[in-house]
Amino acid sequence: MIDIRHGQRVRRLQVLAVLAGLLTVLAIFLNIGGNETPQTTGRMGKPVLPDFAEARADAAEIRITLADESYSLINGPDGWTLKGSGGYPVRADRLASLAGGLGDLTWGEGRTRDPGKMNRIGLGDPRDGGTGALIEIINEAGTVTASLITGRKGSIVYARLPGEEQAFRVNGDLPPLYNHDAWLDLDIIDIHSDAVSAVRLFDARGNSLYLQRSVGSSDRSFRPAPPYQDYRLVSRIAASTPALALTRFQPIGVKPASKLTTRPVARHITETHDGLEVDLQAYREPDGYFVTLRAIEAGEGAQRGSTINQKASGWAFELTEFDWNEFTPSISSIVRPPQPSDPASPAQP
Incomplete structure (x- = not known):
């Protein structure tokens, strides 16, 4: 009888040990995935780019830098065009969506500070091969007047300022930035x-x-x-x-x-x-x-x-x-x- 009880106790301990191991693995997985406890910061609710209205008014170029390419939208005499397209106009709706989105973005909860986790939420610096998209507003003098690294994981938009290691969830939305051809207004004909x-x-x-x-x-x-x-x-x-x-x-x-x-x-x-x-x-x-x-x-x-x-x-x-x-x-x-x-x-x- 004593042997039987001892065997049952050993098996229970083994089961508990396995469960503890699984919970540990799950915790590590969630932590690696960037699902850290949200952090309340003094930025919450404030504009991500507080001086964007002025930067927008003086914008001569919007440069988008990705890990594998970069492209620019140019504000010329005939309006906004895609650089390298020979002056073909960009889609006004997408341009308005980008400008409106940047102007309306507000800071949410603080997220990871771990550089190794930035790529998991689309915020790795693209200049170093990361998964984020760097947006820069440039005036006629060639000065960057506003900049932001942005990314997305599912339906959630994240952002951080270049040079900062703190990632934030942000409130608002931006148009897709990973296909430069999508900016071209190629909706020429609509015939059924x-x-x-x-x-x-x-x-x-x-x-x-x-x-x-x-x-x-x-x-x-x-x-x-x-x-x-x-x-x-x-x-x-x-x-x-x-x-x-x-x-x-x-x-x-x-x-x-x-x-x-x-x-x-x-x-x-x-x-x-x-x-x-x-x-x-x-x-x-x-x-x-x-x-x-x-x-x-x-x-x-x-x-x-x-x-x-x-x-x-x-x-x-x-x-x-x-x-x-x-x-x-x-x-x-x-x-x-x-x-x-x-x-x-x-x-x-």
């Missing part, structure tokens, strides 16, 4: 697939085709129109894909059209039921796949055409190779010319 009535295609070999459909018909209803009415479709999707390519227009970059070094290899003209035409020319450049746009104003489409031209005139927009190929198919991949010896056959689904 139902609006497209026809498309004219000219391929690299000089062949041409006109595809058309009636109002209210499906996306796969495009057919060769005069003088190509006797051509046979390879498939309906082979026709609808290029016919509706402009409705999926999503540039990934931009440069001045004056910087194009090649001649256009294809042409793609989209027509809408209400009279808008968008003439696109495609270029295979050494540095990527580009297109230029020109809207032809007609009828009810005049206002939209003018809006497109205001954004697109003078610029070449970069596309992914996949998207660019939708604007530049060979005519032979869409239709087959009529053969006198072959009977007409219906299009394949």
Whole structure:
């Protein structure tokens, strides 16, 4: 009996020891993760950048430094642009979100002071390869008038001043800073697939085709129109894909059209039921796949055409190779010319 009780006691002690070990590991894990006890400081509730309004008024440049890149927004004669884009305007909504966010940020609880934990909450100094984003406001004299290292863990925004080792949770929000292309205002065209009535295609070999459909018909209803009415479709999707390519227009970059070094290899003209035409020319450049746009104003489409031209005139927009190929198919991949010896056959689904 004594042996049995002794064995039970030993097992209980072993279980307690295991539980104590697990609790210790859990405590260490939470501590490493940066979940330290919040610290009340004299900064709580105060503006993170108290002089930001003055710095904003004098701003000539906003520089964002990340571990793997840096980029700048430049305040020039034509407004704010992304440096290196040839003067292309940045998105006004994102700029307003950044400026408003910086002005509204207030200090919250103090967090870790451990330099080794800064990267876990996105506050490692990017100049040393850390995970944070350094924001600097620079005036015309080249002086940094406001600066902040910011980061995010989940939905929580953290910040610290450069040179300080104290991390803080902050109240407020900032737009994403880790993709410089996201600052470009590349929302050029908004055309629904139902609006497209026809498309004219000219391929690299000089062949041409006109595809058309009636109002209210499906996306796969495009057919060769005069003088190509006797051509046979390879498939309906082979026709609808290029016919509706402009409705999926999503540039990934931009440069001045004056910087194009090649001649256009294809042409793609989209027509809408209400009279808008968008003439696109495609270029295979050494540095990527580009297109230029020109809207032809007609009828009810005049206002939209003018809006497109205001954004697109003078610029070449970069596309992914996949998207660019939708604007530049060979005519032979869409239709087959009529053969006198072959009977007409219906299009394949």
